Amino acid sequence: MTKQWWLAALLGLISVMQAQAAEEVVVYSARIEKLIKPIFDAYTKETGVRIKAVTGKEGPLMERLKAEGAKTPADILLTVDAGNLWQAAQQGLLAMVDSKILNDNIPAHLRDPDGQWYGLSVRARTIIYNTKKVQPGELSTYEDLGNQKWSKRLCLRSSKKVYNQSLVAMMIARHGAARTEAVVKSWVGNLAAPVFSDDEDLIKAIAAGQCDVGIVNSYYVGRFKKTDPKLPVALFWPNQQDSGVHVNISGAGVTRHAKHPDAALKLLEWLSSDKAQKLFAGANLEFPANPGVQSDPLMAAWGAFKHDDINVSEAGKRQAEAVMLMDRAGYK
Numbered sequence: 440m441t442k443q444w445w446l447a448a449l450l451g452l453i454s455v456m457q458a459q460a461a462e463e464v465v466v467y468s469a470r471i472e473k474l475i476k477p478i479f480d481a482y483t484k485e486t487g488v489r490i491k492a493v494t495g496k497e498g499p500l501m502e503r504l505k506a507e508g509a510k511t512p513a514d515i516l517l518t519v520d521a522g523n524l525w526q527a528a529q530q531g532l533l534a535m536v537d538s539k540i541l542n543d544n545i546p547a548h549l550r551d552p553d554g555q556w557y558g559l560s561v562r563a564r565t566i567i568y569n570t571k572k573v574q575p576g577e578l579s580t581y582e583d584l585g586n587q588k589w590s591k592r593l594c595l596r597s598s599k600k601v602y603n604q605s606l607v608a609m610m611i612a613r614h615g616a617a618r619t620e621a622v623v624k625s626w627v628g629n630l631a632a633p634v635f636s637d638d639e640d641l642i643k644a645i646a647a648g649q650c651d652v653g654i655v656n657s658y659y660v661g662r663f664k665k666t667d668p669k670l671p672v673a674l675f676w677p678n679q680q681d682s683g684v685h686v687n688i689s690g691a692g693v694t695r696h697a698k699h700p701d702a703a704l705k706l707l708e709w710l711s712s713d714k715a716q717k718l719f720a721g722a723n724l725e726f727p728a729n730p731g732v733q734s735d736p737l738m739a740a741w742g743a744f745k746h747d748d749i750n751v752s753e754a755g756k757r758q759a760e761a762v763m764l765m766d767r768a769g770y771k
């Protein structure tokens with residue numbers, strides 16, 4: 440065989456390897472395998488592009504991405520809470536992308552103004568109540584949960600959870616620090632029990648009548664209701680006359696050192712499309728971020744609601760301030 444033949448064969452092999460390499464996207468995902476695998480499988484089926492998902496807790500995944508630097512195999516970081524995505528952007532882990540498809544599909548307040556991350560599903564952190572002890576007409580706003588009438592009737596999850604840090608950060612963005620601190624203090628004054636370590640225990644406590652009202656993410660209620668439709672707990676959409684329900688996102692961004700940035704962007708764009716949005720939001724009983732896509736019937740039955748349209752990036756920007764404020768207010 441001639442030298443030329445070897446060279447041609449080698450070049451051929453390299454181009455095949457490149458083509459194969461281009462057909463894989465590596466996703467670092469803080470969403471568990473069970474929630475993302477069916478969606479990624481649907482994408483592979485449709486496009487032939489393989490997706491390698493590395494799942495883990497958001498903190499360690501972001502640390503890993505940082506430690507790997509330019510050598511990272513990750514093309515996309517997928518996680519929950521705008522507070523986390525904002526941190527990732529602040530740490531320089533994400534790339535700015537400009538995509539008409541993403542900008543058209545995802546409302547401006549659910550994505551980073553610089554295009555470093557995009558919301559893919561919406562989660563509502565809303566009021567819940569024990570249906571045997573509270574009439575929905577007695578409820579109105581988050582702020583009102585500090586009213587005397589809820590004395591020793593309110594339960595909250597720990598302020599250590601990013602969900603509550605984001606809730607309070609968004610309240611600061613809306614009301615300013617002084618009013619927000621007064622509200623948080625009034626909540627603490629109404630607590631029926633020490634703060635809970637997770638939303639599920641809080642829902643159980645409300646169902647058991649240990650407390651009458653609380654604040655949780657709606658998908659946890661969805662999970663309980665799926666297994667026990669008679670559970671005496673219902674959702675209430677607060678602040679419908681003013682700021683709207685506090686929402687957060689799960690979302691994703693292309694990493695700064697992505698090896699397949701074009702394929703990564705294509706996947707993100709697909710995730711914002713009608714078909715993927717239904718799968719992505721429905722998998723965790725969340726709401727689609729794309730407002731043109733209908734919710735899963737279980738959530739649609741909870742009724743339409745107005746949600747806060749302040750950009751969710753405020754949850755990240757004001758996170759440190761929120762943590763200090765909650766500490767001052769005695770919110771453990």
Ligand code: FE
Nearest residue numbers: 519638656659
């Ligand atoms: Fe959660």
